[in-house]
Amino acid sequence: TRSTRPQRLLKAVQKHATRGDPQSVISAIDHFCRHSEWAMNIGDEKGSILDSVVSEVNPEKVLELGTYCGYSTVRIARLLPPGARLITLEFNADYAAIARQVIIWAGLEDKVQLVEGASEDWIPRMKEHFGIETFDFVFLDHWKDRYLPDTKLMEDCGLLRKGTVLLADNVICPGVPDYLAYVRNSLSYKSCYFKSHLEYTKAEDGLEKSVFLG
Ligand SMILES: Nc1ncnc2c1ncn2CCCCCNC(=O)c1cc(-c2ccc(F)cc2)cc(O)c1O
Numbered sequence: 001t002r003s004t005r006p007q008r009l010l011k012a013v014q015k016h017a018t019r020g021d022p023q024s025v026i027s028a029i030d031h032f033c034r035h036s037e038w039a040m041n042i043g044d045e046k047g048s049i050l051d052s053v054v055s056e057v058n059p060e061k062v063l064e065l066g067t068y069c070g071y072s073t074v075r076i077a078r079l080l081p082p083g084a085r086l087i088t089l090e091f092n093a094d095y096a097a098i099a100r101q102v103i104i105w106a107g108l109e110d111k112v113q114l115v116e117g118a119s120e121d122w123i124p125r126m127k128e129h130f131g132i133e134t135f136d137f138v139f140l141d142h143w144k145d146r147y148l149p150d151t152k153l154m155e156d157c158g159l160l161r162k163g164t165v166l167l168a169d170n171v172i173c174p175g176v177p178d179y180l181a182y183v184r185n186s187l188s189y190k191s192c193y194f195k196s197h198l199e200y201t202k203a204e205d206g207l208e209k210s211v212f213l214g
Protein backbone atom coordinates (compact mmCIF):
# COMPACT_ATOMS: atom_id res chain seq x y z
CA THR A 1 0.00 0.00 0.00
CA ARG A 2 1.02 3.63 -0.54
CA SER A 3 3.29 5.15 2.08
CA THR A 4 1.97 7.92 4.35
CA ARG A 5 3.17 11.53 4.30
CA PRO A 6 4.92 11.17 7.70
CA GLN A 7 6.72 8.07 6.35
CA ARG A 8 7.89 10.05 3.29
CA LEU A 9 8.97 12.90 5.57
CA LEU A 10 11.06 10.48 7.66
CA LYS A 11 12.66 9.05 4.48
CA ALA A 12 13.63 12.59 3.46
CA VAL A 13 15.26 13.12 6.87
CA GLN A 14 17.19 9.84 6.69
CA LYS A 15 18.30 10.66 3.13
CA HIS A 16 19.30 14.32 3.51
CA ALA A 17 20.05 14.94 7.20
CA THR A 18 23.18 13.98 9.13
CA ARG A 19 22.62 11.67 12.10
CA GLY A 20 23.15 13.57 15.38
CA ASP A 21 22.82 16.96 13.71
CA PRO A 22 19.47 18.52 14.76
CA GLN A 23 19.83 21.55 12.47
CA SER A 24 20.19 19.28 9.41
CA VAL A 25 17.03 17.41 10.47
CA ILE A 26 15.13 20.73 10.76
CA SER A 27 16.42 21.86 7.34
CA ALA A 28 15.58 18.53 5.68
CA ILE A 29 11.98 18.66 6.96
CA ASP A 30 11.54 22.31 5.92
CA HIS A 31 12.92 21.53 2.44
CA PHE A 32 10.59 18.52 2.11
CA CYS A 33 7.56 20.59 3.16
CA ARG A 34 8.40 23.53 0.88
CA HIS A 35 9.38 21.56 -2.21
CA SER A 36 7.64 18.17 -1.95
CA GLU A 37 4.62 17.98 0.36
CA TRP A 38 3.13 20.48 2.81
CA ALA A 39 2.90 19.11 6.37
CA MET A 40 1.65 20.68 9.61
CA ASN A 41 5.04 21.28 11.26
CA ILE A 42 5.42 24.70 12.89
CA GLY A 43 7.93 25.46 10.10
CA ASP A 44 10.96 27.74 9.86
CA GLU A 45 9.31 31.17 10.25
CA LYS A 46 7.23 30.40 13.36
CA GLY A 47 10.03 28.01 14.38
CA SER A 48 12.44 30.93 14.74
CA ILE A 49 9.97 32.62 17.12
CA LEU A 50 9.69 29.33 19.06
CA ASP A 51 13.51 29.21 19.26
CA SER A 52 13.74 32.74 20.66
CA VAL A 53 11.09 32.11 23.33
CA VAL A 54 12.71 28.79 24.38
CA SER A 55 16.15 30.44 24.56
CA GLU A 56 14.72 33.29 26.69
CA VAL A 57 12.99 30.88 29.12
CA ASN A 58 15.89 28.35 29.17
CA PRO A 59 13.55 25.72 30.67
CA GLU A 60 14.49 22.61 32.67
CA LYS A 61 11.05 20.98 32.36
CA VAL A 62 9.14 21.22 29.05
CA LEU A 63 5.76 19.80 28.00
CA GLU A 64 4.78 19.62 24.31
CA LEU A 65 1.17 18.79 23.43
CA GLY A 66 1.04 17.31 19.93
CA THR A 67 4.28 15.82 18.59
CA TYR A 68 3.25 14.99 14.99
CA CYS A 69 6.57 14.11 13.27
CA GLY A 70 8.79 15.61 15.96
CA TYR A 71 9.87 18.78 14.11
CA SER A 72 9.12 21.17 17.00
CA THR A 73 10.32 18.54 19.46
CA VAL A 74 13.74 18.67 17.76
CA ARG A 75 13.66 22.50 17.58
CA ILE A 76 13.02 22.75 21.32
CA ALA A 77 15.21 19.86 22.56
CA ARG A 78 18.29 21.09 20.63
CA LEU A 79 18.20 24.31 22.69
CA LEU A 80 17.79 22.69 26.13
CA PRO A 81 20.63 22.77 28.69
CA PRO A 82 22.17 19.43 29.84
CA GLY A 83 19.83 17.64 32.26
CA ALA A 84 16.74 19.44 30.97
CA ARG A 85 13.81 17.21 29.91
CA LEU A 86 11.06 17.47 27.31
CA ILE A 87 7.88 15.35 27.60
CA THR A 88 5.88 15.28 24.37
CA LEU A 89 2.36 13.82 24.08
CA GLU A 90 1.11 12.36 20.80
CA PHE A 91 -2.38 10.84 20.38
CA ASN A 92 -1.79 9.26 16.96
CA ALA A 93 0.32 6.07 17.13
CA ASP A 94 1.47 6.36 13.50
CA TYR A 95 2.71 9.93 14.05
CA ALA A 96 4.43 8.82 17.29
CA ALA A 97 6.30 6.01 15.51
CA ILE A 98 7.68 8.46 12.92
CA ALA A 99 8.50 11.11 15.54
CA ARG A 100 10.52 8.59 17.58
CA GLN A 101 12.70 7.93 14.53
CA VAL A 102 13.11 11.65 13.73
CA ILE A 103 14.13 12.39 17.35
CA ILE A 104 16.66 9.51 17.28
CA TRP A 105 18.07 10.72 13.93
CA ALA A 106 18.61 14.14 15.52
CA GLY A 107 20.42 12.44 18.44
CA LEU A 108 18.08 13.99 21.02
CA GLU A 109 16.48 10.84 22.47
CA ASP A 110 18.17 11.35 25.86
CA LYS A 111 16.39 14.69 26.36
CA VAL A 112 12.97 13.65 25.07
CA GLN A 113 10.24 11.36 26.44
CA LEU A 114 7.54 10.71 23.84
CA VAL A 115 4.28 9.48 25.40
CA GLU A 116 1.40 8.09 23.33
CA GLY A 117 -2.11 8.99 24.41
CA ALA A 118 -4.61 11.78 24.88
CA SER A 119 -3.51 14.95 26.68
CA GLU A 120 -6.51 14.87 29.00
CA ASP A 121 -5.56 11.37 30.14
CA TRP A 122 -1.87 12.13 30.73
CA ILE A 123 -1.91 15.66 32.18
CA PRO A 124 -3.48 14.46 35.49
CA ARG A 125 -0.78 11.78 35.75
CA MET A 126 2.30 13.95 35.14
CA LYS A 127 3.26 14.24 38.80
CA GLU A 128 2.97 10.61 39.93
CA HIS A 129 4.07 9.05 36.62
CA PHE A 130 6.94 11.34 35.62
CA GLY A 131 7.88 12.91 38.96
CA ILE A 132 7.16 16.35 37.55
CA GLU A 133 6.36 19.15 40.01
CA THR A 134 5.71 22.02 37.59
CA PHE A 135 6.62 22.83 33.98
CA ASP A 136 8.75 25.84 33.02
CA PHE A 137 7.55 25.87 29.40
CA VAL A 138 4.52 24.36 27.61
CA PHE A 139 4.13 24.27 23.80
CA LEU A 140 0.52 23.75 22.62
CA ASP A 141 0.19 22.32 19.11
CA HIS A 142 -2.42 19.54 19.38
CA TRP A 143 -6.19 19.50 18.74
CA LYS A 144 -7.22 23.14 18.67
CA ASP A 145 -10.36 22.48 20.74
CA ARG A 146 -8.15 20.99 23.48
CA TYR A 147 -5.95 24.08 24.08
CA LEU A 148 -8.37 25.70 26.55
CA PRO A 149 -9.60 22.63 28.48
CA ASP A 150 -6.04 21.31 28.78
CA THR A 151 -4.75 24.68 30.02
CA LYS A 152 -7.44 24.70 32.72
CA LEU A 153 -6.56 21.07 33.49
CA MET A 154 -2.87 21.97 33.90
CA GLU A 155 -3.87 24.81 36.27
CA ASP A 156 -6.10 22.48 38.29
CA CYS A 157 -3.36 19.80 38.48
CA GLY A 158 -0.89 22.37 39.83
CA LEU A 159 1.46 21.88 36.86
CA LEU A 160 1.93 25.64 36.27
CA ARG A 161 3.93 27.94 38.55
CA LYS A 162 4.45 31.72 38.71
CA GLY A 163 6.32 32.44 35.48
CA THR A 164 5.51 29.28 33.53
CA VAL A 165 5.40 30.22 29.84
CA LEU A 166 2.73 28.78 27.53
CA LEU A 167 3.36 29.14 23.79
CA ALA A 168 0.46 28.23 21.49
CA ASP A 169 0.72 27.51 17.75
CA ASN A 170 -2.05 28.24 15.20
CA VAL A 171 -3.90 30.90 17.16
CA ILE A 172 -5.13 32.38 13.82
CA CYS A 173 -5.07 29.38 11.44
CA PRO A 174 -6.81 27.00 12.14
CA GLY A 175 -7.48 29.31 15.13
CA VAL A 176 -8.23 28.86 18.82
CA PRO A 177 -10.70 31.66 19.66
CA ASP A 178 -11.83 30.33 23.05
CA TYR A 179 -8.22 29.83 24.23
CA LEU A 180 -7.18 33.30 23.01
CA ALA A 181 -10.09 34.99 24.77
CA TYR A 182 -9.23 33.15 27.99
CA VAL A 183 -5.49 33.91 28.18
CA ARG A 184 -5.98 37.51 26.99
CA ASN A 185 -8.75 38.32 29.51
CA SER A 186 -7.67 36.26 32.51
CA LEU A 187 -5.92 38.10 35.36
CA SER A 188 -3.80 34.96 35.78
CA TYR A 189 -1.95 35.45 32.48
CA LYS A 190 0.18 38.09 30.76
CA SER A 191 -0.31 37.38 27.05
CA CYS A 192 1.21 38.64 23.81
CA TYR A 193 0.82 37.79 20.13
CA PHE A 194 3.64 37.07 17.65
CA LYS A 195 2.30 37.64 14.15
CA SER A 196 3.67 35.26 11.52
CA HIS A 197 2.46 32.96 8.71
CA LEU A 198 0.99 29.48 8.47
CA GLU A 199 3.91 27.10 7.91
CA TYR A 200 5.25 27.18 4.33
CA THR A 201 2.46 29.53 3.15
CA LYS A 202 1.57 33.24 2.89
CA ALA A 203 -1.57 32.86 5.03
CA GLU A 204 -1.53 34.71 8.36
CA ASP A 205 -0.98 32.71 11.51
CA GLY A 206 0.78 33.44 14.79
CA LEU A 207 1.92 32.28 18.19
CA GLU A 208 0.46 33.45 21.52
CA LYS A 209 2.89 33.62 24.44
CA SER A 210 1.17 33.59 27.84
CA VAL A 211 2.99 33.84 31.19
CA PHE A 212 1.11 32.28 34.12
CA LEU A 213 1.06 34.75 37.03
CA GLY A 214 -0.06 32.22 39.69
N1 LIG B 1 -1.77 14.34 23.17
C1 LIG B 1 -2.80 14.68 22.34
N2 LIG B 1 -4.02 14.86 22.85
C2 LIG B 1 -5.03 15.19 22.01
N3 LIG B 1 -4.90 15.32 20.68
C3 LIG B 1 -3.68 15.12 20.16
C4 LIG B 1 -2.59 14.82 20.95
N4 LIG B 1 -1.51 14.67 20.15
C5 LIG B 1 -1.93 14.93 18.91
N5 LIG B 1 -3.22 15.14 18.90
C6 LIG B 1 -3.99 15.30 17.72
C7 LIG B 1 -3.58 16.61 17.09
C8 LIG B 1 -3.53 16.49 15.60
C9 LIG B 1 -2.73 17.62 14.96
C10 LIG B 1 -3.04 19.00 15.57
N6 LIG B 1 -2.52 20.09 14.71
C11 LIG B 1 -3.28 20.59 13.75
O1 LIG B 1 -4.42 20.18 13.56
C12 LIG B 1 -2.70 21.65 12.85
C13 LIG B 1 -3.38 21.96 11.66
C14 LIG B 1 -2.86 22.90 10.78
C15 LIG B 1 -3.58 23.21 9.51
C16 LIG B 1 -3.67 24.54 9.07
C17 LIG B 1 -4.34 24.83 7.87
C18 LIG B 1 -4.90 23.81 7.13
F1 LIG B 1 -5.54 24.08 5.98
C19 LIG B 1 -4.82 22.48 7.57
C20 LIG B 1 -4.15 22.19 8.76
C21 LIG B 1 -1.65 23.57 11.06
C22 LIG B 1 -0.99 23.27 12.25
O2 LIG B 1 0.18 23.91 12.58
C23 LIG B 1 -1.51 22.32 13.16
O3 LIG B 1 -0.81 22.11 14.31
Ligand SMILES: [Mg+2]
Pocket (backbone or CB within 6 Å): 040, 041, 042, 141, 169, 170
Ligand atom coordinates in the same frame (compact mmCIF):
# COMPACT_ATOMS: atom_id res chain seq x y z
MG1 LIG C 1 0.64 23.67 14.60
